[in-house]
Amino acid sequence: MSRPPSKMIYPEQSSNKDGQRNKEGLGELPAAFAPLDLPPPEEYFQRKVALISGITGQDGSYLTEFLLEKGYTVHGIIRRSSSFNTGRLHHLYEDQHERPNKFHLHYGDLTDSTALVFLMARILPTEVYNLGAQSHVKVSFSLAEYTADVDAIGTLRLLDAIRTCGLTKHCRFYQASTSELYGLVQEVPQSETTPFYPRSPYGVAKLYAYWITINYREAYGMYAVNGILFNHESPRRGRTFVTRKISRAVAEIYENKQACLWLGNLDAQRDWGHARDYIEGMWLLLQGQGLNLDAGEQPTDFVLATGETHPVREFVEKAFGVVGIKLTWSGSGVDEEARDVKTGKVVVKVDPQYFRPAEVDLLLGNPAKAERMLGWKRQVKFDELVKEMVEADLTAVRNFVEDQN
Numbered sequence: 001m002s003r004p005p006s007k008m009i010y011p012e013q014s015s016n017k018d019g020q021r022n023k024e025g026l027g028e029l030p031a032a033f034a035p036l037d038l039p040p041p042e043e044y045f046q047r048k049v050a051l052i053s054g055i056t057g058q059d060g061s062y063l064t065e066f067l068l069e070k071g072y073t074v075h076g077i078i079r080r081s082s083s084f085n086t087g088r089l090h091h092l093y094e095d096q097h098e099r100p101n102k103f104h105l106h107y108g109d110l111t112d113s114t115a116l117v118f119l120m121a122r123i124l125p126t127e128v129y130n131l132g133a134q135s136h137v138k139v140s141f142s143l144a145e146y147t148a149d150v151d152a153i154g155t156l157r158l159l160d161a162i163r164t165c166g167l168t169k170h171c172r173f174y175q176a177s178t179s180e181l182y183g184l185v186q187e188v189p190q191s192e193t194t195p196f197y198p199r200s201p202y203g204v205a206k207l208y209a210y211w212i213t214i215n216y217r218e219a220y221g222m223y224a225v226n227g228i229l230f231n232h233e234s235p236r237r238g239r240t241f242v243t244r245k246i247s248r249a250v251a252e253i254y255e256n257k258q259a260c261l262w263l264g265n266l267d268a269q270r271d272w273g274h275a276r277d278y279i280e281g282m283w284l285l286l287q288g289q290g291l292n293l294d295a296g297e298q299p300t301d302f303v304l305a306t307g308e309t310h311p312v313r314e315f316v317e318k319a320f321g322v323v324g325i326k327l328t329w330s331g332s333g334v335d336e337e338a339r340d341v342k343t344g345k346v347v348v349k350v351d352p353q354y355f356r357p358a359e360v361d362l363l364l365g366n367p368a369k370a371e372r373m374l375g376w377k378r379q380v381k382f383d384e385l386v387k388e389m390v391e392a393d394l395t396a397v398r399n400f401v402e403d404q405n
Contacts, residue, residue, distance in 0.1 A: 036124075036166050044170045045126050048072045051119070053110060053158065054131030058236040059176070061088035062279045063129060068092070068102055070283075075123045077108040077116075077132065088236050110154030116161040124167070127286050129174045130158050133206075136240060137180060140202035141357055151205035152212075159216045159224065172286045172299075173224040175213040178206050179271065179305070179363045181228065189366040192228070192303055199358040214301070223299050225285050230271040230305035230365040232278040233385060235392035242312060243272065243389065246319050251393035253347055254323040260347055264354025266313040266336060269362045273306045274380035274388075281376045290373030305365020306378045316348060318383060322390040 038044055050067050054060045055076030067074050078086065086093075092103055106123075108115040110132050120128075133151045134140060140147040155175060162171050182190045183199035198204045210226050217224040237244035242263065252258035281304040291297045313329075316338070320327055327338040327348070338348035370376045380388075395401075 036121075038124075038166070038170055041170050047126055049075070049123065049125045050127045050129060051075045051077070051123055051125035052129045052131060053077045053108075053154075054133060054176075055105070056085050056088060057131060057135075058088065058234055058238070058275050059131050059232075059279060059282075060129075061092075061236060062234070062276050063131070063282060064089065064092060064103070066279050066283060072127075073102050073104075075104045075106060075119075075125065077110075077119065078105050079109050080107055110150050110157060113157045113161070116157050117164050120161040120165045120167065124165075125171055127172050127174070128158060128162065129176070129282060130155055130209075131176045133176065133202075135178075135202065136238075137200045137202045137360075138354070138356055139240075140200050140205070144201035147201045148205045148208075151202065152208035155209035156212050159212065159222070162222065163216075163220060168220050168222050171223075173213070173216075173222060174282055174286055175209055175224065175226045176282075177210045177213075177226040177228045177301070178203070179228060179230040179365060180360065181207055181210060182363060183358075183360050185360075185362055185364075188362065189305075189307065189364040190303070191366040192301055192369055199360050200356065210301075217299060223286070223288075225299045226301040227278075227282055227285050228301065228303045228365075229278050229281075230273065230303070230363060232273045232275040232304075233389065234275040235389050236275070237389070243315060244393075246312075246316055247386070247389035248393045248397075250319045250323060250325075250390055251397045254325070254394065255397050257397060259345075260349055261316070262349055262351040262354070263312065263316070264351065264356070265359060266316070266350065267311055267361070268359065269309045269311045269364070271305045271307070271309050271363050271365045272315070272382060272385065273304075273378045274385050277378045277380055278304050281370060281374065284374045284376055289375065302370045302374065303365050303367055304370055304376065305367045306382070307365065307367055308382065309362065309364040310382060315386060318386040319390050320347070322387050323394070 048071060050072050052060050052063060055064060056078055064074050106119055108119055134143060134147045162168060180200060180203040181196045181198055182194060183203050184197040186195045186197060196207055198207050213224045213226050216222050233243040239245060239248055249258055249261035285302055317327055326341040328341050329338050331337055334350050334352050336350050337346050339345060340347050
């Protein structure tokens with residue numbers, strides 16, 4: 001005797017034994033991988049269900065908070081790891097009694113097409129945010145093939161999962177592009193029309209992801225957009241990234257737990273903003289802000305940036321300034337160093353191992369289009385960002401907090 005086919009309903013809804021339409025009017029759905037009888041997109045989008053790759057990272061954690069506050073059900077893809085990798089989300093677990101059935105984590109990987117299709121069919125998201133990546137530029141030179149597999153082909157796998165599940169008109173897709181696409185910059189400042197010239201395996205992989213997103217938008221009519229985000233930092237930034245490396249070292253030097261901060265190119269200039277500001281921009285990109293979609297206007301890509309640039313050296317000086325240490329510089333190139341004016345101790349030195357094989361000297365974004373069409377503008381200023389990061393690390397050092405970021 002054969003069994004009746006299994007049935008699946010939207011994950012955030014309760015089962016209806018009689019197969020009648022539920023209170024949202026969306027009804028039951030067939031099992032995963034079967035053709036989906038979906039309601040019209042306008043009705044489907046009312047569910048507000050987000051799927052986030054890279055949810056355990058800096059941006060993923062801020063985006064999760066943001067979407068939960070807006071009433072979304074949030075699903076995140078996490079990789080299996082033998083070490084603790086959900087530290088940035090821990091406070092959300094503790095608040096589950098306040099947000100019942102709103103936050104869910106699933107094992108998966110951007111290198112696993114089957115898992116992505118399965119999750120897409122089970123979750124049926126209205127919005128997908130592809131934040132997952134091997135995102136460390138220097139590391140990408142050592143792990144070039146892996147970076148390409150995750151950052152480039154991983155994006156293709158997610159887009160194809162949306163198509164495979166019949167969600168091309170029912171799901172909006174955000175691709176986390178990067179200012180590293182500009183690399184050897186062809187104009188200053190960089191905008192949506194500036195030619196790309198990536199200078200790392202990371203940048204090249206992200207360039208493929210950028211263009212495959214546009215290709216699927218144009219070929220299949222998907223709402224798929226790129227956010228070209230310039231550097232955005234916070235106390236949740238990983239400690240191998242230069243801004244967080246600086247803020248943590250300053251805290252430990254001030255507390256006499258570290259002697260010296262070793263860095264690479266002090267002259268590299270970056271457009272640094274706060275990650276919390278950029279999260280709102282990501283969401284706005286998927287809301288059709290400034291577009292008349294009913295009249296046939298197509299989704300478009302945006303640069304998110306502060307519109308100002310600062311050298312690494314300035315970040316170092318500002319960070320030490322937060323704890324009242326004034327620096328004096330001497331030497332040049334690999335022999336450059338900084339001393340604490342008060343004690344005379346060398347607290348910053350250069351190590352050539354931190355130089356990139358192909359350097360990106362200057363990044364400066366032009367956010368005019370985002371300001372005009374999205375109404376988006378950064379809120380946290382550079383000095384405020386540096387101060388927040390150093391003070392957070394001071395608190396962590398004094399409380400013996402060894403974070404896993």
